[in-house]
Amino acid sequence: MPIGPGVYVVSRPSRAVPEFLDVSPAGWFKGKDPSLPVDELERRWVGETSVIYIGKATSLRTRLSQYRRHGEGTPVGHWGGRMIWQLADSAHLLVGWRETPDDDPESVESAMLAEFAATHGALPFANRKSGRSG
Numbered sequence: 001m002p003i004g005p006g007v008y009v010v011s012r013p014s015r016a017v018p019e020f021l022d023v024s025p026a027g028w029f030k031g032k033d034p035s036l037p038v039d040e041l042e043r044r045w046v047g048e049t050s051v052i053y054i055g056k057a058t059s060l061r062t063r064l065s066q067y068r069r070h071g072e073g074t075p076v077g078h079w080g081g082r083m084i085w086q087l088a089d090s091a092h093l094l095v096g097w098r099e100t101p102d103d104d105p106e107s108v109e110s111a112m113l114a115e116f117a118a119t120h121g122a123l124p125f126a127n128r129k130s131g132r133s134g
Contacts, residue, residue: 001061001097005105007112008064008097010053010084010126018045019088026085027075034070034082041086046120052093053081053126054116056109060097083126 012018020042024035046052057063066078071085084090100108113130117123123130 001064002099003059003061004099004101005058006056006060006097006099007105007108008055008057008060008095009051009112010055010081011050011094011096012052012087012089013050013092013094014089015047015050017047021086021088024082024086025071025073026082027070027073029070029075029077029079034079035086036083038086041083041125044083044122044125046122046125049116049120049124051116051124052087053084053124054109054112055081056105057097058105060099064095064097080128081126 020038022035022038024033026034028034055063055067063078066076067081070076070078070082071090084093087093110130113123113127117130
C-alpha cells in the first residue's frame, strides 16, 4: 500500500439490491453512533453503479488503515463513508486507489465526485459532501 497522497474508491461487486443492517458494526467516535436509519440508506442508494464511495488521503496507507479499523469497530476518526459498514455484504467490498504525487488529492477527489454526480445525478452512496466544491 502506498504511503503517499492519493484518492481511493470503494466499490461493491454485486449489483443486487443491498441489504442494510439496522445497527452499524463500525466504531463509535466521540460517543457518536455511526448508524443511520435504514430508510435513509435506501434513499441514498445509487443502483446503477458499483462505486459507493470516493475519498482522498494525504497518506493512502494511513487513511485506508483508519477506514478498515473503523469498520472493525475501532473508534477512529474516520467518519466519512461510514454508511458502507451498514451494508450486510461490506466484507465483500473492493478498494482501489490512485497515487497523486503531483496533484492535490482533494482536487482530484472533487473532480471525481463532480464527474460521478454529473453521470448519476447524485453523489456515491456513502459520500455526504461533494469535495471542495460542495
